[in-house]
Amino acid sequence: MGTRAKYLTQNAVIQKSLTRLRQMGLDVIIDVDNENEAFIFVDIDSVIRLIQRQLTYGNTEVFLRVPYIVVRCWREGVPK
Secondary structure, three states, X not given: OOOOOOOHHHOHHHHHHXXXXXXXXXXXXXXXXXXXXXXXXXXXXXXXXXXXXXXXXXXXXXXXXXXXXXXXXXXXXXXX
């Protein structure tokens, strides 16, 4: 039987998940409440940048309009 990490953030699966999120380009912060609970915060601007990188149509704008992330697309010559 393996040993249990004292804090949840030291768990190998949690660490791998954080690494994966960061490799996607997301800015993440982890906050430890106690040894059995933690919170992962993902910066919304990094989510917007991730979406922008995935868009291939040239005329797009990505912005936050709570509760949505909005992707605006327009044809050439249409005022922004």
